[in-house]
Amino acid sequence: MRIYTHPACTRHDPGPGHAERPLRLVAVTEALREAFxxxxHxxxxxxxxxxxxxxVHDDALLALVLDTPVDGPMALDPDTVLAPGSAxxxxxxxxxxxxxxxxxxxxEVRRVFCAVRPPGHHATPSAAMGxxxxxNIAVAAAHACDKHGLSRVAVVDFDVHHGNGTQAIFDTDA
Incomplete structure (x- = not known):
């Protein structure tokens, strides 16, 4: 199985005490390397x-995430932080x-796992949240349709709660 990851994903640091922290990804990748x-690959x-x-996203969200100068963690909402390594x-x-x-x-492969962060299923077309x-999954699904000619893609979200952003992005698709 192929695993996609990147060290930059551990440099998105929402700050001390935040639940979505770099050590989550470190723990996953270390466990996978040890177990298999x-x-x-x-x-x-x-x-x-x-x-x-x-x-799947509008210009304003891209500008916010990619072009906002950040010197330290900056709250976008009560749960979502933009920090120097976030973009x-x-x-x-x-x-x-x-x-x-x-x-x-x-x-090339039949199975792939993306060991990355920040997560994505709450981000809507116009807002970072949760x-x-x-x-990320909506970007990948749209790519599958646009570049590989698929007419439908199933998104299986196995998080503990609803991926409202993914639904908002694809809600009007037939």
């Missing part, structure tokens, strides 16, 4: 482009999903 030392997650992000982490997290779609669609800056 020879079965996983690790790849560096590329950056998503602005054009790829614009398939690069968010680009890599969204890019991992795109690379995963491409790898499967090109027949720890999420960009909606």
């Amino acid at each position: 030392p020879d079965a996983l 690790w790849e560096e997650a590329p950056r998503a482009s602005r054009g790829q992000l614009l398939r 690069e982490a968010a680009l890599r997290a969204a890019g991992a999903g795109i690379a995963a779609v491409d790898a499967v669609m090109h027949g 720890f999420c800056l960009f909606n």
Whole structure:
């Protein structure tokens, strides 16, 4: 199985005591490396482009996340923080999903896991929220349809609660 990840994903640091912290990703990648030392193929997650992000997000959200100068953690809402490493982490997290779609669609692999952060399923077309800056799975699903000609993509969200952002992005799709 191929794993996409990137060190930048650990540099998105919402600050002390925040539930969505870098150590979550470190714990996942260390556990995977220990449990499956020879079965996983690790790849560096590329950056998503602005054009790829614009398939599901508006210009204002991209400007907020990518162009806002930040010297320290800046609250976007009660749960969501923009910090100095956040933009690069968010680009890599969204890019991992795109690379995963491409790898499967090109027949390189059958299974892919993206070990990235920040998470994405709460980000709506116009808002970062619920720890999420960009909606990584929505970016990947839109890429699958636009670049690989798929007419439908199933998104299985196994988080403990509803992915409102993913629903908001695809709610009008038939």
